[in-house]
Amino acid sequence: MSAHAHHELTKNQALVFQSLSDAGGPLTAYAILDLLRDNGFRAPLQVYRALDKLVEFGMVHRLESLNAFVACSHKDCAGGHGAAAFAICEKCGDVREFTPDEAMSSLKKWTESEGFILDRTTIELRGTCKNCITAN
Template sequence: MTRETHSHDHGRAPAGLTKNQSLVFGALSRAEGPLSAYTILDQLRDDGFRAPLQVYRALDKLVETGMVHRLESLNAFVACSHPGCDSHETIAFAICETCGKVAEISDEPLEERIRELAGKDGFSVKRAVVELRGLCAACSQA
């Protein structure tokens, strides 16, 4: 079976994740690109998932801890691509509209410029959504 955890372990693979969180994170990690909540649901039917809420609850937690990012312009989710998932400093995403792959971008000057712009208007930024839609290097030369 494909089940990732079982027996007395009662399902919590990586760092303090519950069973459902592990399953959802696993699905996103196996994927090449972003997945919608409902695609994840379909992939986890065999693991006992039946309802959207099971996915959304796990996603909420994973997004909260930074292990997963939500792509607003796609209504989809990706596993954070930072190896140990320790520094989730991502500020932007480059989303290829041909192959679907997503690159994470961290850039201090960009953050700085955003803070500056906001500050000028007295706007206090809680979260910045920066998503670049276009073609990745591989796809644009094809």
């Protein structure tokens, strides 16, 4: 075990992660590509390869229902925390990450009773956030 929790990021990984952090919300791979053209990015693979690693490190989450990516909301996230869930507002596009511990333990009960070995869980809630409701 290393003494520091941070992964050493390559130049491209750091650029992609910074883009996502700065955005403060989800971005598609191609949106990231456009943001990084001035930094020498020319092709989608440069983005996808960096994203693969960042997701592997747990620093970035993939939103399956948006085909987009978002920086983990844990400050200076170095991965290692539990599963993440996302509440996605259909009106304003806002994404809230939270840790669905109770739901996960219920799902784990199911997988264990079925002999299913769980690798990774996707939980995404679509709806309308508080702000967009009161703004009616």
